[in-house]
Amino acid sequence: MAYRETEKMRQRKAEARKRIVDCTYQCVAEGGFRSARVTRIAGLAGVATGTIYRHFESREDLFAEIFRLATQREVDKVAEALASDGSAAERLEQALRQFAERALKGPQMAWSLIAEPVDPKVEEERLAYRKAYANLFEKAIREGIDEGCVPDQDARQSSTCLVGAIAESLVGPLSPTQTSEADSATEDNNDPLVNSIIRFCMQGLTGTRR
Amino acid sequence: MAYRETEKMRQRKAEARKRIVDCTYQCVAEGGFRSARVTRIAGLAGVATGTIYRHFESREDLFAEIFRLATQREVDKVAEALASDGSAAERLEQALRQFAERALKGPQMAWSLIAEPVDPKVEEERLAYRKAYANLFEKAIREGIDEGCVPDQDARQSSTCLVGAIAESLVGPLSPTQTSEADSATEDNNDPLVNSIIRFCMQGLTGTRR
């Protein structure tokens, strides 16, 4: 034996992989999945195209990983909002706001995650991603029902409606053909779009006019 | 001059076009847009592939037309439900039910219209289609506000939420990988899935627990 995988090599490979991931992320954040070419990604990452395939089975797999990564950040933020103090209803409201506001702040990526037409393997990740949100919401709704601040209902079904209502409301504003620079700087709770969405959602959950 | 387009010819061409449209519709209803091959469509319609291109600019254009057609039927049904008797709230409920039940009855086509990844021109039609629903709902919500059976709100925003909530709720059940033969025969108002969706939506609109 002469060559043995050593720590140094492992690390170097990991770095290359990370560069590939980062550059893909960047490409997607700029122009979506559809326009992200393997060749360009390789170029940005400073590796040959073939090298991509030493780290990922296929372009689709690479994209699926990027999708998972981008998604995780978002889901974590929502989970965080749901883990804060306050009644379940208050926490749900915080979470919905988090979801919507973050999307509006990074519109291209948000659009890619929510609405861009993607290949089957990536679409699968999208279903998982939406389900992840739904699961978080479902749990919070259950807590709300136990606490008594949310009336009894089919928590799973309601959580799905929440995800749908937000996603649909965002598709228009996020659509790459229409995105302006306008909303980017919003920091406070006063975006009327976000507020209307939340009002509808919270009413749907609680059946209490607000 | 020797050849002149005559009524007979015009009609024959129209028939060929109709056959192409019908066969495309059938293909899509069976396996979605993605799997509908131009060659197969031509075969079914009894014309050469080239003939397709005498009637449509491109496959995408053909698909866009099929999408519009399929969509029109659905939108019309919802419009019909909204035009019936009763309070605005009652009519909205009828319309939501119509939407959901029809989708569950023709799951493959409904999935293609709601969630299948499609090319840009078709995606544009989808946006228009969703907007068409939203417009109908919006009008009804406005009427409800005037009638006093629906509290004052941003009708446009609420209508978008309605469309999103239904669509998202249907994506799972319609997904081709999961569709069973189960629900197909449901004729009455008792599908619990449909009822939960409607409950959430109507609560979201009216803020009244049901």
Added chain:
DNA sequence: ACAAAGAATGAATAGTGATTCACTGCTTAT
């Protein structure tokens, strides 16, 4: 210094199906 084993390379290939277009065959008006 050397050989063994990977890792990296990137030009060439391949797979896929939409689209074209030179040709054939009808239809029509005279």
Added chain:
DNA sequence: ATAAGCAGTGAATCACTATTCATTCTTTGT
């Protein structure tokens, strides 16, 4: 019957990139 002109044909072409793989370069242990 004839000629002009449009409709129909479908095998061949094209476009587009993801993917491959023979080759070159690095690393490692002796």
